[in-house]
Amino acid sequence: MPPAQPDPFRELPPTAGLPIGWRDLLAGFTASEGGFTRAAARFLGVDQLLLTCSGTAALVVALKTLALRSRRRDVIVPAYTCPLMAIAVAHCGLRLVTCDLAPAGIGMDLDMLRGLIGPQTLAIVPTHLAGRVAPVAPVRQLAAQHGAFVVEDAAQAFGAFQDGQPVGTLGDIGFYSFAVGKGLTLYEGGLIHAGDPALRAELARSAAEILRPAPLMELRRSLELAAYALCYRPRLLPWVYGAPLRRHLRHRDMVAAAGDDFGMDIPLHPVGRWRQGVGESALARLADFLEAGRERGERLRRQLETISGIKVISDAPGARGNWPALMVQLPDRQRRDQALQALWGAGVGVSCLFVHALNDYPYLAPIVPAISHPRARCFAGTSLLIGNSPWMRDQDMERIYTTLAALTALPQQPPERANRQGQG
Numbered sequence: 001m002p003p004a005q006p007d008p009f010r011e012l013p014p015t016a017g018l019p020i021g022w023r024d025l026l027a028g029f030t031a032s033e034g035g036f037t038r039a040a041a042r043f044l045g046v047d048q049l050l051l052t053c054s055g056t057a058a059l060v061v062a063l064k065t066l067a068l069r070s071r072r073r074d075v076i077v078p079a080y081t082c083p084l085m086a087i088a089v090a091h092c093g094l095r096l097v098t099c100d101l102a103p104a105g106i107g108m109d110l111d112m113l114r115g116l117i118g119p120q121t122l123a124i125v126p127t128h129l130a131g132r133v134a135p136v137a138p139v140r141q142l143a144a145q146h147g148a149f150v151v152e153d154a155a156q157a158f159g160a161f162q163d164g165q166p167v168g169t170l171g172d173i174g175f176y177s178f179a180v181g182k183g184l185t186l187y188e189g190g191l192i193h194a195g196d197p198a199l200r201a202e203l204a205r206s207a208a209e210i211l212r213p214a215p216l217m218e219l220r221r222s223l224e225l226a227a228y229a230l231c232y233r234p235r236l237l238p239w240v241y242g243a244p245l246r247r248h249l250r251h252r253d254m255v256a257a258a259g260d261d262f263g264m265d266i267p268l269h270p271v272g273r274w275r276q277g278v279g280e281s282a283l284a285r286l287a288d289f290l291e292a293g294r295e296r297g298e299r300l301r302r303q304l305e306t307i308s309g310i311k312v313i314s315d316a317p318g319a320r321g322n323w324p325a326l327m328v329q330l331p332d333r334q335r336r337d338q339a340l341q342a343l344w345g346a347g348v349g350v351s352c353l354f355v356h357a358l359n360d361y362p363y364l365a366p367i368v369p370a371i372s373h374p375r376a377r378c379f380a381g382t383s384l385l386i387g388n389s390p391w392m393r394d395q396d397m398e399r400i401y402t403t404l405a406a407l408t409a410l411p412q413q414p415p416e417r418a419n420r421q422g423q424g
Contacts, residue, residue, distance in 0.1 A: 007238075011242040012234065013387055015181040015388070018185070019229075025278055027280070031273055031276055031280060034051075035276060036279045039280045044159075046166065046169060046193055049192065050192040050194075052175075052192060052207060053217075053221075053267055053269050053271055054267065055084075056087070057210075058175035059088040060091055062203065066151070073120055073122060074097050074118070075095065075123050076123070077127070078106075080358070081127045082354060087262060090264075098376075099373075101375040105316065106128075119146075124150055125152070126139045126152055126171070127155075130313075131324050132315060133319035140170070151172065152171035156182060159287070159322055162318060162320075169193050172196070174194075177189070183289070187225035187228055189271055212268065212269060213270060217267055222275055242345070254352065254355045255356075257351075293324065296323065297326060298323070304404070309408035310329070312326055312329075313327040313329070323388045325349075325353075330384070330407065335408065344384075348392075348399055349389055350386055351387070360380070
């Protein structure tokens with residue numbers, strides 16, 4: 001299927017981010033220290049939160065704090081997750097252990113997890129992907145049986161809930177990310193939650209030691225946040241997002257196109273008062289923005305599910321996730337790749353969440369065990385992301401819908417061929 005020609009003057013983002021306005025930028029100059037953290041705690045209905053410069057930095061603070069409590073060194077993570085997870089574990093001098101995905105959904109395979117947990121397990125990291133809520137309670141039950149901690153990765157799910165409780169508060173520690181594309185953004189930022197006051201105090205001490213002032217990096221992030229406020233609109237995104245994306249796609253570099261090509265250095269510094277103030281001002285609009293996104297996402301889900309062979313990852317019973325984007329699975333890798341060829345780079349907000357399972361990124365080979373996880377690899381090879389931007393028009397969704405419907409109407413390829421392609 002030939003790729004659709006993008007509109008050179010219009011581009012949709014791959015996820016629904018809350019726009020930053022000029023009033024938010026001005027509010028940053030009169031912000032009080034810690035105002036964003038206090039506002040975020042009120043938003044979630046929790047006592048306290050700890051601010052870091054990114055979700056990755058939050059994970060580093062969490063793991064280093066837990067490592068001070070124990071001689072254990074194994075950290076179990078899903079085999080399909082952000083590559084930064086592996087980089088953070090390696091940064092902390094800990095050993096990464098990967099667990100395949102469950103037969104259905106985005107949670108970890110509990111049967112495999114039972115076999116992986118042992119006397120060296122320090123922490124297990126259940127991960128909520130693209131605003132969908134993964135099971136945490138069964139993971140916590142298994143962790144408690146073995147004396148391990150649960151660090152909940154809610155980087156992509158700030159404002160989601162499970163049985164009325166905020167996601168990110170279901171484990172011993174939870175963390176959030178405020179990078180671009182995560183709903184609310186500080187351009188880069190993170191928050192840590194811990195319900196236990198003693199653990200919270202230890203996290204604060206670790207953060208004070210780990211996050212050292214970096215004025216030049218903070219200046220860079222501030223300029224990037226101001227540029228985001230200016231450029232995050234359909235008429236400017238073709239230049240700042242679409243052009244680099246299409247260049248990577250022309251070079252067949254899917255990892256770079258998806259933004260999965262991370263360096264091994266992790267910035268670790270405090271967040272400046274101005275960016276905190278911008279975030280505090282924007283946070284006042286987040287609840288309405290997320291609710292509108294949920295309603296829009298549910299409508300798009302129902303529309304997509306009328307296509308035979310399409311699976312849209314949805315919320316489990318009791319969960320109320322966010323909808324920054326819709327995770328969609330096609331019947332096989334061949335048709336997923338054809339869908340990406342037609343739609344990724346066409347300006348309609350279609351992309352990949354993560355290109356590979358963790359074990360299949362060549363640059364992560366020195367820090368990720370060389371273990372094949374078939375369900376994680378299959379999910380990586382058959383899924384794509386459809387952005388849930390409020391700027392999506394009926395004709396944008398019609399292009400996506402007709403492309404996917406045409407592909408799923410094709411005869412399914414022989415199983416042998418599908419299996420060979422799934423190993424690529």
